[in-house]
Amino acid sequence: MVDGYGKIGDVENARKVFDEMPERNAVSWSAMMAAYSRVSEFREVICLFRQMQEAGTRPNEAVLVSVLTAAAHLGAVAQGLWVHSYAKRGRLELNLILATELVDMYSKCGYVEAAMEVFEDMADKDARAWNAMINGVAMNGDARKSIELFDKMVGDKIQPTETTFVAVLSACRHAKMVDKGLELFDQMSTLYGVKAGLQHYACVVDLLARAGMVEEAEKFIETRWED
DSSP, X not given: OXXXXXXXXXXXXXXXXXXXXXXOOHHHHHHHHHHHHHTXXXXXXHHHHHHHHHHTOOOOHHHHHHHHHHHHHHTOHHHHHHHHHHHHHTTOTTOHHHHHHHHHHHHHTTOHHHHHHXXXXXXXXXXXXXXXXXXXXXXXXXXXXXXXXXHHHHHTTOOOOHHHHHHHHHHHHHHTOHHHHHHHHHHHHHTTOOOOOHHHHHHHHHHHHHTTOHHHHHHHHHHHTTO
16 A cells, blocks of 8 residues: 555655554565655655664665665765665675666766766666766766767667767757767767657757857757757
8 A cells, every 4th residue: 555655646645554554574665765756755765764774674675776866866975875885795786777776876976986886897787877877977077978988888789868868968068069969969860769859959959059159059949949
């Protein structure tokens, strides 16, 4: 029932059922944390995790993923470090989902080198893992590294996604890399078969405007926005 209420966003009733449970295992803790995470109540996730530790319940993978997501949004690197340490002891860091969440958490907390270490240790990287790392270096101001990672992703025969292009176009926007940004935008559909969405168009318009190319931005809106 906790999971059912959580999936429809009814955290109040989910918590009521959770609090009334005579015994709780990792699955019930995980369901309650996931419910809070879905409605972005990340402080409650961290609070529940502490209570779970005090209760002596061993966390499962789903709990660790919820905690890392909350830590990333709150910048609570201490909790993220605990999860990473726990994963190492339990050899869970090899798990693709958990490793990707670690990359995202470290990046959002500003620890790009730590994120890169986790990323490079991943044996198999899917598009989501690459996206997390590309976005991570981009949000921390290293646009060229973001483009370099994109090239490596393509070289490894991993198909870029809509999220990939939002990340690299955002990187180009912040670094005012106009030519590269326009090249990537054009390659989205022609080379990679990814249909441009609102965020991609907005990135290009902002890229041009930031570079002082206001007329070009207006022309882009008029001639390309509905392509």
